[in-house]
Amino acid sequence: MPRIKIHIPDDITLRIREALIESGQHECGGIVMGEHVGHEEFRVSDLTIQRKGGTISRFVRAVASFVSSLAAFFDRTNHRYRQFNYLGEWHSHPLFALQPSNDDFVSMREIVDDPEVGANFVILILVRLNNDQVEGKVWSLLPGGAFNEAEVIRNGAHYERQ
């Protein structure tokens, strides 16, 4: 499978950085919403930040924490789901390498294999602080597949083309 490209705008990186600073050695994370900008190419438009539920080694996501954010994103982008949709999840690995854990694999497989989610693929963004700067790796997963590392492109202004 070709490598998926993920653009991460600077304002998203800044929000992640703040969450990482606040959470310290506890994991934090949430869902990732994005825009399809080219062949196998996506830009992160928004994300939710959940601080509760993080332990040192594991991040437990609370469904109630993101349903309204996702609905608001769909409203804002006029329900053009082919262009703007749920992309996946992000969370921090403050004390571990930016490799998906076995739990990460199990939970992401549940999401990508869930017919109600209806995703062709999902991404998992893993982040941590390194000298106060955000270090991240993005992994993509197809139904029935294994994690593939995506190409990360960091860039400037974040916008949603209407």
Ligand SMILES: [Zn+2]
């Ligand atoms: Zn993890």
